[in-house]
Amino acid sequence: MPHYAGLTALDQRARDIFRSVVETYLETGEPVGSRTVSRGGVHLSPASIRNTMQDLTLAGLLAAPHTSAGRIPTHAGLRLFVDGLLEIGDVGQEERREIDARLAANPSKYGGRGFDEALNEASALLSGLAGGAGIVASPVRDAGVKHVEFVALGSGQALAVLVADDGTVENRLMPLAAGVTPSILQEASNFLNARLKGRLLSEARQEMGAELAAARTELDAAAARLVEDGLAAWSGGADRERSLIVRGRANLLNEAGAAEDLERVRVLFDDLEQKEQLIGLLDGVNAAQGVRIFIGAETRLFSLSGSAVVAAPYMTGRQKVLGAIGVIGPARLNYARIIPLVDYTARVLGRILDGQDT
Incomplete structure (x- = not known):
């Protein structure tokens, strides 16, 4: 040996x-x-x-x-x-401008689904700049609820707004039934605020079903439906709470040449379907300060495909880690270029989700 x-x-x-x-x-x-x-x-x-x-x-x-x-x-x-031995470069001015333009320059473009859209945009952006596939793990939502509200947007849509104790805001677009009045929106908001304030959403979701069933006689039917839809939009079960976004799989095929390369990519595609294991890997990045790199057999998940991951945590201005973002590809990634790209994108994404950019 x-x-x-x-x-x-x-x-x-x-x-x-x-x-x-x-x-x-x-x-x-x-x-x-x-x-x-x-x-x-x-x-x-x-x-x-x-x-x-x-x-x-x-x-x-x-x-x-x-x-x-x-x-x-x-x-x-x-x-x-x-x-x-690696000499790491810096993110070029042109790349910085592209990252800022697509993520930071106009955060209002994400609209009511700002959280999900920002994560999707960051993953696609990183994949395009770095090659390989871009991956993002959404945060664990463990903060207590501070305030909830439903806002009518017109065109049969409402915005379900949840403000957490840690200051993060989660907005979801949802369909609005015909005939729903401002008073019904307020009724649904009041119902949830009275029962969710100060509680973890994941815990409250387990108990809200019985509470809602008992309160149906007091609530307007449309308000009860809003409450149900709002809870589903914010929490959506374990898969919704911890989504894994992968963009740029085609880049992996472009890098493959020989038959053995294509076989490694096929195995890697199988690895990318192991959502829980990938999220677990990225969760390990959350405790790190800066970029972490996983190469091949260092992780059981990539022991067969021989792939590598370059990832960094994205966090709020108060240094609260929200999640992790990175690039996955063959072990011969261009580390000198990708490491600073991942680091910079993670920092911009953290500022966007923290609401610091204007």
């Missing part, structure tokens, strides 16, 4: 050759040979480079995918490179 070597175990020659192999592989996706390394700025003979590459292979940092072929980094090698 190969012995994993830490960065301190590598001399300067080994570091230079290792860096050259990994950087070339991340750029091309192809195994890297000794002659390629020698032409890439490592001023040693191909024979000397081959010997060092063999040592790095025995150390578990490189692997030979085919007989007499070049080398590619193992997942352990990629982790060593990312942690110790």
Whole structure:
């Protein structure tokens, strides 16, 4: 079994050759040979480079995918490179402008479904800029209810507004039956405010069914329907509370070339259907300060597909973590470019959902 070597175990020659192999592989996706390394700025003979590459292979940092072929980094090698040798760039001005324009410049465009629309936009945006698939896990809604209200919008629609104790606001568009008057909207609002204020929505939802059934004789039928629809729109069960948004699956197919690449993408598509496991992975990001990276077999979920995830928490201005956003793709992601993109997008998304942008 190969012995994993830490960065301190590598001399300067080994570091230079290792860096050259990994950087070339991340750029091309192809195994890297000794002659390629020698032409890439490592001023040693191909024979000397081959010997060092063999040592790095025995150390578990490189692997030979085919007989007499070049080398590619193992997942352990990629982790060593990312942690110790990667030079991370900054988000370019053009990319910053695009992120700000699509997320921050006009938050009112999200309308009544601002929360969901902002998450969808961020996921699609990150997928387009970074390649791979963009993923976003919605927050756990654990704050108490401060105030609820129904607002008529016209055209047969109402806005169900929920304000939480932590200051977050969740708006949902819902259909409004014909003949519903402002007094009926107020009746439904008063009913919910009297019973939800100060309670966790997830807890109250379990008990509201019986309370609503008992109160039907007091409530107008239209008001009772509004109460039911509002509770469903805000909470919507466990799947609604923790949605997982994935955008840009087609990018993964564009990156696939050989048959084995397509098979890895097929396995990754299966992984993307494991909603609970993916949300659990992103929940692990919530405790982090900044970007976290998961590579291949480091997580059981991606042990077969050999995929990687770059993710960061998005949070309020008071540093309360709301959820996590990231990019998933093959292990040879362009980490130097994607890490700052994920970090910046997460910060902008946090400001939008916190209502700080105007």
